[in-house]
Amino acid sequence: MTDTVGRSTGAQAPAGRPDPVAGPWDLDDALLAAVHEDGRPRGVVYPHPTLAAVIGRGGDPWRETRPDVLAADAVPLYRRRGGGCAVIVDPGNLVCSLVLPLAGVGEITRAFASISREVIHALAAVGVPGVQQSGVSDLTLAGRKLGGSCIWRTRGLVYYSTTLLVDPDLDAIDRYLPHPPREPEYRRGRAHRDFLTSLRAEGHPDRVEDIGQRLMAALAPRIAANPLQD
Template identity: 35%
Template sequence: MQLLDLTLPSPEENLALDEALLSAAESGDQPVEVLRVWEPVDPLVVIGRASRLHEEVNVEVCQQRRIPFLRRASGGASVVTGCGCLMYAVVLSYQLHPELAALDVCHQYVMGRLQKSLAREVPEIDFQGTCDLTLDGRKFSGNSLRCKRTHLIYHGTLLYDFDLTLIPELLRTPPRMPDYRQQRPHESFVTNVPIPRDIIRQRLLEAWETSGEMVDWPRDLTAQLVAEKYTNPEWTSMR
């Protein structure tokens, strides 16, 4: 698996790059697997592909604070990210892992690897809900995926030193909650995992057994997606 440790200048570019990595893998005639690691500099709200913007996001607060909100290409609910939240994305091939066509197996495969690797630092880390990593019942990693014909992308957040007060300020109470949340508000549901960023990054690389860096990442496709989708207000506000 190749490693792409790359944070692009704008939030639109960073979301577009994840989608471009999946599309580029789909367009090739050989299986491609990539681990990307990145981290936003400033706060950013990212909503799921099927999310209803005004149902999940405090849009007015985001606008007042000039915090961007963008829609990603994968499912799941809205998240807040920024400095102190390490982001990862892993592109996986069905040819190499045909069992991942079953979604429950896919969640177990990816989350199991992450949990096992990070638990070397904090043994109490648990895997709860569909695809959350938790510590003492509080979530520090939310994840989502998008499946295509030959590849999938699985990506998510890893809160380690994030300003957690931003989450209830920028997000509404989610319309759907996992049972283990027990209707808790954001303030008592989300936490930072006490692992330094460099150690989290190293554990990610070990979990996915990366070998060599990706140099020829899909620059042109990323730019095209930014121009056609991620800077298009209709894409973000379509629901």
């Protein structure tokens, strides 16, 4: 069995399970086209419009999600451009997608670190101090994961996307995702409920849309300066 990128999925998938499809990434497409055109870094921050499962570019839906439960609940299963394990997104999540020019196809580790640093500074500026980068690409608050990020690298561009848990339905994550097949060291085997947090759970009462607008305003000048061009 192969999925939509022609890759072996490994486990046997029962008949009737949906293959993941490319997500509704129109905004990202527009960002990529614009930065490709003029080389100026750009970004967008928005609440995810619907409940969905999203797997990494090479992810295996049969290992990383519960496709039968997703199908029964009519929850779409999308495939993103970047790597990493499956996530559940809903309107309580802020999606932050950034595209920056960077020569070649390498420097992925540095790109993660540099862009995460800018997001962390922007979060502090909008009243969310104390966020740290943990593992390769996670954003954490008080030892719990507040956001996960991924990168898609193509010649001359870095596409970075992070999903921030502002006020998500954490029960949905348990319902649709098994324990991930790989995890960062700091997770230490914790279940989703014990591992994840949200801004709401940490005492931030603001609406998702409001935080998104303020975050975009704080992030825009930082990204415009292209932190990858050190």
